[in-house]
Amino acid sequence: MKPYHFFSWGLMIMLFVACQNNEIDFDPTPSTNSIRATVDGVEVAISGITVTGNYTENSNWMQTLTVGGARTNPNGQVEGISLVMISADTTGIMEGDTYTATSLAKRGSGLYYIDNSPSDISATSLNSDVATITITKLDYTEKLVSGIFSFEGVDDDQPNQTYQVIDGEFTDVSFD
Numbered sequence: 123m124k125p126y127h128f129f130s131w132g133l134m135i136m137l138f139v140a141c142q143n144n145e146i147d148f149d150p151t152p153s154t155n156s157i158r159a160t161v162d163g164v165e166v167a168i169s170g171i172t173v174t175g176n177y178t179e180n181s182n183w184m185q186t187l188t189v190g191g192a193r194t195n196p197n198g199q200v201e202g203i204s205l206v207m208i209s210a211d212t213t214g215i216m217e218g219d220t221y222t223a224t225s226l227a228k229r230g231s232g233l234y235y236i237d238n239s240p241s242d243i244s245a246t247s248l249n250s251d252v253a254t255i256t257i258t259k260l261d262y263t264e265k266l267v268s269g270i271f272s273f274e275g276v277d278d279d280q281p282n283q284t285y286q287v288i289d290g291e292f293t294d295v296s297f298d
Contacts, residue, residue: 157191157203159271159290161234166201168193175267175297177215185209189267189295190233200237203287205255205271206230217260223253223273230255232273234285245275245285259294266294 156169168191178186185208192202209215211227221230230253236243247253253273260267271290277283 154294155296157189157290157292157295159203159287161287162285166193166195166203168203173292173295175295177265177297179214183210183212183214185215187215187267187297189269189292189297191292191295195236202233202235203290204233204235205292206232207255207257215257215260217257219257221253221255221257223247223251230271230273232271232275232287232290234273234275234287242279243285244278245283246278247273247275249276249278249281250274250284265297267297268293268295 173191190204
C-alpha cells in the first residue's frame with residue numbers, strides 16, 4: 123500500500139468515529155471549516171466539528187496535507203470526503219499549488235465513502251488516477267487551508283462502479 127493511501131484511510135477512520143458520535147445536519151450554505159462537492163449529481167455539504175486537516179513534514183522535501191469531513195446524510199448514513207496532498211519537491215506545500223493523481227512532485231488523491239453496512243462504499247481516486255486539488259488559500263500562522271477539487275472515485279469492492287466528485291471546495295479548514 124502506498125504511503126499516501128495510509129494518510130487517507132487514517133483520516134477517514136478518524137472522521138468516521140467522530141461523526142458516529144455527532145449528528146451533523148445537511149447544511150447547503152458555504153461556511154468556514156467546511157467541505158462541499160457534487161457527487162454523481164447530489165450535493166454533499168459538510169461543516170463544523172467533523173471537518174479537520176492534518177499537516178505532516180516527513181523531511182526537508184516531503185510534506186503531506188490531509189483535509190476531510192464526514193456527516194450523517196439525509197438517509198442516516200455516515201458519508202464523507204477525504205483529500206490528500208503530497209509535495210515531494212523542495213518547494214513544499216504552498217498556496218496556488220495544484221495536486222494531481224498523476225504528478226510525482228505534487229500528488230493529490232480523493233476518497234468518497236458511505237457507511238452503508240453491510241455494503242459500504244469506499245471509492246478512491248487511487249484506482250482511477252483522476253484527481254485535481256488546488257490550494258487557493260494557505261495560512262501557516264492561523265493553520266487554515268482552502269481550495270477546490272474534483273476526482274473520480276472507483277469503488278474498492280466493485281471496480282466497475284465509479285463516483286464523479288465535482289465542483290468541490292473546502293473553506294478555512296483548520297489543520298494541526
